[in-house]
Amino acid sequence: MQRQRMTSSPIEPRSRVNLRRLADEVGVHPSTVSRALDPTKRHLVADDVADRITTAARQLGYRPNPVAASLRTRRSTLVGVLVPDITNPVFSPIISGIAEILGAEGYSTIVADAGTEFGPRMALIDELIARRVDGLVLATVSRDDPMLEHCLAEGVHVVLVNRADDSDRASSVVSDDVAGMRVAVEHLYQLGHRVIGHLAGPSTLSTGHLRRVGFEQAMQDHGLAVPPAAIVEAASYDRDEGERATARLLQAYPGLTAIAAANDLLALGAYKALAARGLRCPADVSVVGHNDMPLVDMVEPPLTTIRIGPRDMGRDAARLLLERMTGSALPIRRIVLAPDLVFRASTAAPRG
């Protein structure tokens, strides 16, 4: 369906006053204008001159061209953010937190949807590097990711968020994944559960790996068994995979009364698998998720989960990056945020 209207829109030249023109107008040298307009250099020029320049700039509607400045200084005040899937609600608040902090410092954020394939990912990174981004935030890395290696080799400032690299080659901001899963299991334990299964995330991702570790630790703390059948690893973080993995888990570990899922999408998949077998949640099987992503309070039953504070993670990641882009040769830092439990209705005491 298309309607048209024959109105053409001639594009007018944008406000064309540049630094030179402004200098001519005020009667000073361009370099003086440049100094007067740079807060860190304004003290180098006489107050009255600086004032005249500022006033004229406003009157003429002068707007500095960041492209030219970027070419000259080799800095772009542009930051790239790579997410694995922009459609995944978990990343929105992360992006939002990053843009908030960076924006306040004059940086613009380019968000790139990396997708899951390796080739396009690398191409995107190269594209961002070609654009001379001053830094990169990666929300995508696996535990041993060649992308990170690549960025480091290119000499770009990198900060990892949500998922971290195993070898501490870059600063990162993550939720305490081990602790988060321990809290989840502890919650189930307190409710009375003893036979608990784990819907693990991909072991190639720090979140999948560490949450599994947290699961094993918490179980061990209580002297509970973790037979191999108690853990099934999902190939990816999505609902369909969660459903399939849960089917396998129920099959292999029939006595279970609760499932600790490595993330919310997986937990939602578990809902489906449970329903398909006529099992009720939480009456027959309790389910706890991870991330507290938007809307999981509205599903049925409202999902008990672990809140990880993605917006704060984004903010901290931005601050870390700012630090590196501004200062010089800083140490690698890891920021680990403490998560908390959100107790809703998908968990309850086991029957009987």
Place this chain on the structure above:
Amino acid sequence: MQRQRMTSSPIEPRSRVNLRRLADEVGVHPSTVSRALDPTKRHLVADDVADRITTAARQLGYRPNPVAASLRTRRSTLVGVLVPDITNPVFSPIISGIAEILGAEGYSTIVADAGTEFGPRMALIDELIARRVDGLVLATVSRDDPMLEHCLAEGVHVVLVNRADDSDRASSVVSDDVAGMRVAVEHLYQLGHRVIGHLAGPSTLSTGHLRRVGFEQAMQDHGLAVPPAAIVEAASYDRDEGERATARLLQAYPGLTAIAAANDLLALGAYKALAARGLRCPADVSVVGHNDMPLVDMVEPPLTTIRIGPRDMGRDAARLLLERMTGSALPIRRIVLAPDLVFRASTAAPRG
């Protein structure tokens, strides 16, 4: 919680081979290199020379500096996308669709979270314009938006998506909001509902206005009454406001058996208001949403809604923008996508 490691990361200079260096290496003039590397100009240079240049470029790892090119050509191959709230799941697929099409043509996308306040919005637009974006996609406009006026005055190419302007001053891609709401009401009518209320969106937005128009038309088609009490307008598209507005609607229009909501968030708010009054959905009151945003199939009851194809809207918006950025003085176009009904479990025949 923070741990540190005392590893410093010296930033290496990135691959420093520029066009001049490459020219020297091959033994030709820089302008020849420039031509050989530009697909649209390659035919101007001898094949063997061009080949030597291409080979050398690859060997030396030459990567053209888009910042320099941008300064020279006054084009940035950068496009800005303004969304009202990046955290709103409806916008993710739109953004994703835009980036997909634009990325294939070598454009990078800057996503800006506009927020709801006027000042910051304008500042963001100015920021993007200062960065010399080649075009802007606005997913934020009200029916008569000064932001659009501003963009037009600045001479930037603009395309509207999801929400359109009343006066056709820019090309746009929207869902057929009138038709979508008619389909929703028709569905309720077929189910047997006769007393239907409308949870309207803000009348300052095209979606709010047109869906309301669609509601009124559909009711009139069937000779059904639409007393003033049958429509309540939400001040914004969010759950809490949906809950409040529904409370008012139930109060003012007690006989109703179904609610047609202007969007899914509002519908989800209606769920809460209904539950608060002990009314069951759909047994007591049917609810239909709009947008089919992620996860509404998982809420309880799974939401019957109108699918608007946001990813396609994004793609089309990108294509429209591409057209304008490339061609010259094109007519204003409106693309209107046909939505469809997704029948799930929040609607059913009225009782009795």
Place this chain on the structure above:
DNA sequence: CTGAAAGCGCTTACAG
């Protein structure tokens, strides 16, 4: 405190 000069890395009329 201010100016003159050089240059960031490209592209594109203009010659030949």
Place this chain on the structure above:
DNA sequence: CTGAAAGCGCTTACAG
């Protein structure tokens, strides 16, 4: 088909 030149709009040593 190729080269030489100019210039996009800034910033920053270098003088004075």
